[in-house]
Amino acid sequence: MSDKNDLQAVDRAILRAVQQDCRLSNAQLAEKVGLSASACWRRVRMLEEAGVISGYAAQVNPDLAGLEFHAIVHVRLTRHDRDAVRRVMTELTVRPEIVECYATTGQYDYHLRVLCADMTAYRHFLDDFLFRLPAIESAQTNVVMESIKPRGVIPV
Structure with missing residues (x-):
């Protein structure tokens, strides 16, 4: 295959x-x-x-698991040298609050899907983690008000 x-x-x-x-x-x-x-x-x-099936997982309802704050965070870097990008990517992949992370083209470098218990926990995520990364220029937060299609099926 x-x-x-x-x-x-x-x-x-x-x-x-x-x-x-x-x-x-x-x-x-x-x-x-x-x-x-x-x-x-x-x-x-x-x-x-062949890696077409890369794993199996349970679908967890974040609200019922105590993760009621859901946001999409758009992140812009100050610089794009290899070391800075590598460090940011490494740090983003190990944070449990970040459940999805995409490097994209356009105005922002990364788009994160973040789940936290509440606004206080999210503020700590920003202040104690994200804004402490030296290559982060800015982060724009869009709070998710309602999940319309939280998990899509890959259209094969």
Whole structure:
């Protein structure tokens, strides 16, 4: 499997099914996609080994887990030399409050999805972490008022 075009219809069916419910047994998945259990197991293993399936996870409701403050933070750097960028990327990836991080083109260098318990915790995140990184020029916060589509399924 050298690229995404190598995926067959049955692979796509498997990917759709496991995205909807990764707790399906192999037998249930096989029945759902029209394969024998052994053929299904082989296809899933192939997708895992190729990195198409990169992991399995539970969906957690942040509000019910005590993380009621949800923001999208747009970050601009003061400089873009290799060492500064590497340090910022390293620091951003280890903070548990940052659940998603994207390096992008455009006005901002990074877009972060941040979850915290409340506004006080978010203020500490900014003051004690983000604004202490030397390469950070600015951060604009957009508070999420409502999650319309919190977890999208990859359209395979």
